Amino acid sequence: MKTGRIFWGVLFVAVGILLLLQRMDLFYVDWGWMWKFWPLLLIVWGAVILLGNKQPGRTVVIVLLALGVALMIFGTFNFGWSWHPHDWQANASEYDQELVQPYDSTIHRASFTFQSGAGTFVLEDTTSQLIDASTHSSFGQYICDVEKTEDAQRVTLQLENNRHRWWGGRMNNHARIRLNSSPVWDMRFDVGASSMDVDLSRYAVERLVVSAGAASVNLTLGGKARESHVSVKSGVSSLRVHIPDSVGCEIHAEAPLSSKDFRGFTKLNSGVYQTEGFDNATKKIYLDLHAGVSSLSVKRVGA
Numbered sequence: 001m002k003t004g005r006i007f008w009g010v011l012f013v014a015v016g017i018l019l020l021l022q023r024m025d026l027f028y029v030d031w032g033w034m035w036k037f038w039p040l041l042l043i044v045w046g047a048v049i050l051l052g053n054k055q056p057g058r059t060v061v062i063v064l065l066a067l068g069v070a071l072m073i074f075g076t077f078n079f080g081w082s083w084h085p086h087d088w089q090a091n092a093s094e095y096d097q098e099l100v101q102p103y104d105s106t107i108h109r110a111s112f113t114f115q116s117g118a119g120t121f122v123l124e125d126t127t128s129q130l131i132d133a134s135t136h137s138s139f140g141q142y143i144c145d146v147e148k149t150e151d152a153q154r155v156t157l158q159l160e161n162n163r164h165r166w167w168g169g170r171m172n173n174h175a176r177i178r179l180n181s182s183p184v185w186d187m188r189f190d191v192g193a194s195s196m197d198v199d200l201s202r203y204a205v206e207r208l209v210v211s212a213g214a215a216s217v218n219l220t221l222g223g224k225a226r227e228s229h230v231s232v233k234s235g236v237s238s239l240r241v242h243i244p245d246s247v248g249c250e251i252h253a254e255a256p257l258s259s260k261d262f263r264g265f266t267k268l269n270s271g272v273y274q275t276e277g278f279d280n281a282t283k284k285i286y287l288d289l290h291a292g293v294s295s296l297s298v299k300r301v302g303a
Contacts, residue, residue, distance in 0.1 A: 099144040103130040110183040115158035118193040119173030127178040138172040223247040229286040245300040248281025257289035264300045
């Protein structure tokens, strides 16, 4: 049996069992304690690489890695544990905010930086403002800053203070973001354990950087920019990318432990894939994917 199938099978079974035991009050995770041992995943991952295709040792290590990742996923997304490092401060408030910054129509370039922790984040609509964001968080308030230069506007949306103690209950950290579609954009998303749905099909994006931990990322790219350079770095994640079939695309993937679904692409060499006629395409997307243990999917869609 392929090691990839073993890994994903054990992972899903383990996460399901842990969730079931938690629902029956038979299992408890002290995430603050367990997090101290996360480097063990790197050790096991290194053992997988060193063993190569040797059996059955590689199978055993793959199973151990899947179990460790399952615990991390369960600890990250299970909202019933006690997470309270000694240097965090108590916070029982929840904040609802509407953050709006005006757009200067004389500016034709803009950059957007979003920084947050665990949560659910959506960008799927446009606005006549530079940014219009709705947030709801139990971790603190968001701050929206704008800096204007001679030829651009720079907007930063970030969680004001991540140092809160959270004693239990359900975590809330949601952001719905709308940006102006007129300028050419440079975007960066820096998040932790999260669910992201980012639709950039209506934007001209020249550069996009996504850094995520344990995340589920759904990313839709457009063809408004002549060239788009997209970099995604993630740990344990599910990544789905949709690109227009009218745009040429080249993928550079460094994800040895990830399953890959790159339909409509031709593999040139190790980790490099291209769409047909890429060299002659008038518009191009360069995808640079760095992933730990992930499920990667890049699909071409019609306009």
